Amino acid sequence: xxxxxxxxxxxxxxxxxxxxxxxxxxxxxxxxxxxxxxxxxxxxxxxxxxxxxxxxxxxxxxxxxxxxxxxxxxxxxxxxxxxxxxxxxxxxxxxxxxxxxxxxxxxxxxx
Amino acid sequence: xxxxxxxxxxxxxxxxxxxxxxxxxxxxxxxxxxxxxxxxxxxxxxxxxxxxxxxxxxxxxxxxxxxxxxxxxxxxxxxxxxxxxxxxxxxxxxxxxxxxxxxxxxxxxxxx
Numbered sequence: 108x109x110x111x112x113x114x115x116x117x118x119x120x121x122x123x124x125x126x127x128x129x130x131x132x133x134x135x136x137x138x139x140x141x142x143x144x145x146x147x148x149x150x151x152x153x154x155x156x157x158x159x160x161x162x163x164x165x166x167x168x169x170x171x172x173x174x175x176x177x178x179x180x181x182x183x184x185x186x187x188x189x190x191x192x193x194x195x196x197x198x199x200x201x202x203x204x205x206x207x208x209x210x211x212x213x214x215x216x217x218x
Numbered sequence: 219x220x221x222x223x224x225x226x227x228x229x230x231x232x233x234x235x236x237x238x239x240x241x242x243x244x245x246x247x248x249x250x251x252x253x254x255x256x257x258x259x260x261x262x263x264x265x266x267x268x269x270x271x272x273x274x275x276x277x278x279x280x281x282x283x284x285x286x287x288x289x290x291x292x293x294x295x296x297x298x299x300x301x302x303x304x305x306x307x308x309x310x311x312x313x314x315x316x317x318x319x320x321x322x323x324x325x326x327x328x329x330x
Contacts (some may be wrong), residue, residue, distance in 0.1 A: 127221040139316030150308055150321040158316055199317055204276055206319055
């Protein structure tokens, strides 16, 4: 069974703090890893993807990948109330339908 | 920019009606998907298509069928809508680096 796990939250952080979102996956052979943001009532939108071990930065967002531990994380620096959303981790475990989404973590940034 | 268009955003249908949800992409992407999303259940794959007239069942195909007669259009069909099919339906394509999935805006279906 190919699985992606996330803490469902809610994760609450004060405005300006760093939010840390975590994800683990089951398939050791997975090659690419994605973070999506989903506002209530909207469709998921891609934040960034990563496929090499280490960190990848894009503005206030940093994705971290550790393939040995089968662990992906997303850091959001200087969190803003507009970052309040559900964050979905996804892992490409192979062709087509083997693109697996986690259940999402709900983030709340408090003013 | 990747563009995935779901023309019907909000629909209300009666139990037993046949429902068509349309999805159109503006590029030559091969892989297209239909998901549904429900609170507490996450994203669940209904069907996947990898080319014209080619399809594969996802995790929850029961009660649904699909049609892909042209590469740019992937339709989801509810042959006889039921109240438990009230949900948000998301069409997606797969392309680019890492075979990224991009979603349309979603179709909210209410079956009464």
